[in-house]
Amino acid sequence: MKTELExxxxxxxxxxxxxxxEVVSGEYKYGFTTNIEADEAPKGxxxxxxxxxxxxxxxxxWMLEWRLKAYQQWLKMKEPNWxxxxxxxxxxxxxxxxSAPKQKITIDSLDDIDPELKxxxxxxxxxxxxxxRLSGVAVDAVIDSVSIAxxxxxxxxxxxxxxxxxxEAIQEHPELVRQYLSSVVPVTDxxxxxxxxxxxxxxxxxxxxxxxxxxxxxxxxxxxxxENTGQFERTxxxxxxxxxxxxxxxxxxxxxxxxxxxxxxxxxxxxxxAEVKYSTVQNWYPGDKDGKGGIYNFVTKRGxxxxxxxxxxxxxxxxxxxxxxxxxxxxxxxxxxxGEFYSVAVTNNYQQADTGTxxxxxxxxxxxxxxxxxxxxxxxxxxxxxxxxxxxxxxNARNFSQCDSMLLGDKCGAHTFPYIEVKNSTAQxxxxxxxxxxxxxxxxxxxxxxxxxxxxxALIINGFAKEVMNQLPMEFAVEAQKLLAISLEGSVG
Amino acid sequence: xxxxQNLHANIDGKEILxxxxxxxxxxxIHAIMGPNGAGKSTLASVLAGRADYEVTExxxxxxxxxLLALAPEERAGEGLFLSFQYPVEIPGLSTTNFIKSAVNEVxxxxxxxxxxxxxxxxxxxxxxxxxxxxxxxxxxxxNEGFSGGEKKRNEIFQMAMLEPKLAILDETDSxxxxxxxxxxxxxxxxxRNSENAVLAITHYxxxxxxxxxxxxxxxxxxxxxxxGTKELAYELEEKGYDFIKNEINxxxxx
Numbered sequence: 001m002k003t004e005l006e007x008x009x010x011x012x013x014x015x016x017x018x019x020x021x022e023v024v025s026g027e028y029k030y031g032f033t034t035n036i037e038a039d040e041a042p043k044g045x046x047x048x049x050x051x052x053x054x055x056x057x058x059x060x061x062w063m064l065e066w067r068l069k070a071y072q073q074w075l076k077m078k079e080p081n082w083x084x085x086x087x088x089x090x091x092x093x094x095x096x097x098x099s100a101p102k103q104k105i106t107i108d109s110l111d112d113i114d115p116e117l118k119x120x121x122x123x124x125x126x127x128x129x130x131x132x133r134l135s136g137v138a139v140d141a142v143i144d145s146v147s148i149a150x151x152x153x154x155x156x157x158x159x160x161x162x163x164x165x166x167x168e169a170i171q172e173h174p175e176l177v178r179q180y181l182s183s184v185v186p187v188t189d190x191x192x193x194x195x196x197x198x199x200x201x202x203x204x205x206x207x208x209x210x211x212x213x214x215x216x217x218x219x220x221x222x223x224x225x226x227e228n229t230g231q232f233e234r235t236x237x238x239x240x241x242x243x244x245x246x247x248x249x250x251x252x253x254x255x256x257x258x259x260x261x262x263x264x265x266x267x268x269x270x271x272x273x274a275e276v277k278y279s280t281v282q283n284w285y286p287g288d289k290d291g292k293g294g295i296y297n298f299v300t301k302r303g304x305x306x307x308x309x310x311x312x313x314x315x316x317x318x319x320x321x322x323x324x325x326x327x328x329x330x331x332x333x334x335x336x337x338x339g340e341f342y343s344v345a346v347t348n349n350y351q352q353a354d355t356g357t358x359x360x361x362x363x364x365x366x367x368x369x370x371x372x373x374x375x376x377x378x379x380x381x382x383x384x385x386x387x388x389x390x391x392x393x394x395x396n397a398r399n400f401s402q403c404d405s406m407l408l409g410d411k412c413g414a415h416t417f418p419y420i421e422v423k424n425s426t427a428q429x430x431x432x433x434x435x436x437x438x439x440x441x442x443x444x445x446x447x448x449x450x451x452x453x454x455x456x457x458a459l460i461i462n463g464f465a466k467e468v469m470n471q472l473p474m475e476f477a478v479e480a481q482k483l484l485a486i487s488l489e490g491s492v493g
Numbered sequence: 494x495x496x497x498q499n500l501h502a503n504i505d506g507k508e509i510l511x512x513x514x515x516x517x518x519x520x521x522i523h524a525i526m527g528p529n530g531a532g533k534s535t536l537a538s539v540l541a542g543r544a545d546y547e548v549t550e551x552x553x554x555x556x557x558x559x560l561l562a563l564a565p566e567e568r569a570g571e572g573l574f575l576s577f578q579y580p581v582e583i584p585g586l587s588t589t590n591f592i593k594s595a596v597n598e599v600x601x602x603x604x605x606x607x608x609x610x611x612x613x614x615x616x617x618x619x620x621x622x623x624x625x626x627x628x629x630x631x632x633x634x635x636n637e638g639f640s641g642g643e644k645k646r647n648e649i650f651q652m653a654m655l656e657p658k659l660a661i662l663d664e665t666d667s668x669x670x671x672x673x674x675x676x677x678x679x680x681x682x683x684x685r686n687s688e689n690a691v692l693a694i695t696h697y698x699x700x701x702x703x704x705x706x707x708x709x710x711x712x713x714x715x716x717x718x719x720x721g722t723k724e725l726a727y728e729l730e731e732k733g734y735d736f737i738k739n740e741i742n743x744x745x746x747x
Binding site: 439440441442444445446447448449450451452453455459460462463464465466467 | 541574580585586635
């Protein structure tokens with residue numbers, strides 16, 4: 001279908017202040033922009049923009065209808081304000097909803113990628129060929145709104161695994177997308193899911209056939225590049241009966257003074273005996289030391305253990321974003337299904353995080369485990385918000401929740417909001433919470449052994465977060481440990 | 494190697510050390526004894542660089558360098574080690590990882606390359622054999638859930654790994670039974686050589702049966718009031734600290 005809008009290829013060349021090149025410790029280390037020509041839509045949101053996005057992506061009619069319907073719903077909804085978060089109102093008409101690198105998307109070989117883009121990946125530490133050669137991680141990289149290259153597709157295809165961008169899945173596997181899209185997170189689940197449904201531009205799709213154990217970690221790297229662009233990815237993972245997949249997601253964004261919006265939706269479906277492990281290292285730009293700039297991160301992630309004996313495990317290491325509003329959840333529908341949530345959330349300077357999980361026990365003998373570690377420094381506010389729900393028919397449900405907070409300094413805050421709703425008397429629900437501070441004694445002990453204070457803080461924090469870090473795949477664990485240290489540099493002493 | 498001149502130190506405005514003079518040479522073991530509140534642990538803390546204390550007067554040189562001008566981690570790099578009276582716990586941080594960081598940070602300070610995993614493990618194995626150290630202890634979180642004896646053994650094990658020039662043992666015997674004292678003292682003795690020195694701070698003479706000092710100093714009211722050989726320690730054990738207090742009081746009256 002044709003659109004009336006002019007495609008306006010702008011050169012998103014933004015020079016970095018040279019002083020940023022010599023970034024001193026404690027500053028955001030991924031704050032470079034990539035000099036790539038981008039195709040973008042004009043600012044603002046209306047039906048035409050949605051038609052434009054859909055047309056750009058060459059989508060079938062049903063997809064456009066779905067988006068337009070979502071948009072109509074969104075217009076009727078209100079932005080949620082129950083989070084322990086404070087930020088000025090978001091002007092949804094001041095956002096660019098589509099920005100694609102002008103690069104031709106179909107790439108046969110990695111050599112065909114724009115060298116500038118390749119350098120971006122190198123700076124991010126995910127050089128594609130390196131990855132390919134050394135780590136055996138398949139990477140689906142998303143810059144701004146379009147998926148650039150998907151590695152390992154062929155190897156995966158041999159096992160019947162589909163791992164591609166969601167746009168491609170809409171073209172190539174419409175039946176699967178139609179069956180599962182919004183089956184876990186309804187379009188009208190909340191304000192941001194409706195918005196995402198209307199304007200999502202890319203994301204990943206992953207399908208693991210019956211009985212297949214995915215032989216490698218699947219990884220998506222998201223990055224917001226163009227100015228004033230919102231990033232709205234949509235990820236859908238379907239694990240058929242008896243299958244297994246471990247999925248990694250990493251995020252960075254360049255430094256911008258303005259706040260950028262990120263509203264993603266992730267849906268996971270696990271059928272009988274299937275297991276999905278979803279790990280996130282979120283390192284969006286958190287804003288500067290005075291709280292200027294940074295990403296607003298409003299994300300809805302939910303999985304359904306649809307089949308019996310299925311398992312979904314969320315692990316997240318959240319160090320970035322000015323605002324984080326995120327509750328990866330599991331619906332435990334199948335009998336004997338298991339849901340897990342492991343989280344480390346670090347806030348420094350003026351960051352605010354309101355994050356946690358929901359575990360909804362519906363099937364019999366379902367189990368859930370929640371381990372949340374919040375670390376607050378500077379003037380930041382860090383909240384855990386969790387709901388454990390046991391339905392009437394969910395006999396022998398078990399939950400264990402542990403929420404630990406650590407404070408660095410006396411100007412930050414740690415908050416815990418646990419909600420428990422139990423409608424079945426056979427349920428066992430346990431909740432433990434602690435709050436601690438890094439002690440002068442601990443720091444002095446480390447100093448006396450030759451370890452300076454910054455390194456000591458990193459050691460203590462990584463010790464505190466260890467239970468969660470242990471859940472991460474090896475390749476990510478090392479990066480995540482470094483991230484924790486970087487995020488907290490300069491916060492003590 | 495260590496020369497303390499007229500050292501005065503306060504905590505919260507209260508003067509604890511009131512003019513300490515002490516010289517320690519390589520190969521020597523000095524014992525600092527004294528009643529509770531005499532300033533023994535304060536002396537250890539000031540030498541190690543704990544921030545709570547304020548040095549108001551005097552100087553400390555360590556191998557010719559102004560020790561008081563160095564940060565605590567730099568003092569460690571120069572070869573000063575403090576065995577803590579109350580070693581702290583760091584949950585989730587394995588003892589091995591902690592020691593590896595310490596060893597490599599000290600090496601970095603000295604301009605040496607960090608040890609790779611293989612060389613580090615080799616060094617660990619060697620020192621574990623020397624110190625009779627249990628592998629299980631090293632894989633646990635630093636000092637978490639350790640018994641009193643295990644904590645002190647861990648301190649001495651770290652000392653073995655870091656090979657300091659001067660080891661300050663702050664009441665290393667407190668809270669230990671006689672078997673544990675023997676194990677810890679044996680460790681210290683094995684690490685002795687003509688290049689390094691020990692400053693053993695203790696309330697009781699019994700540690701000195703195992704770590705035999707060349708010199709014994711009595712600290713009282715923030716000053717070293719009496720120095721002698723190991724016989725002084727026996728005399729103190731026999732007569733108690735009152736005899737020192739009486740001597741001082743008589744002197745002051747005169």
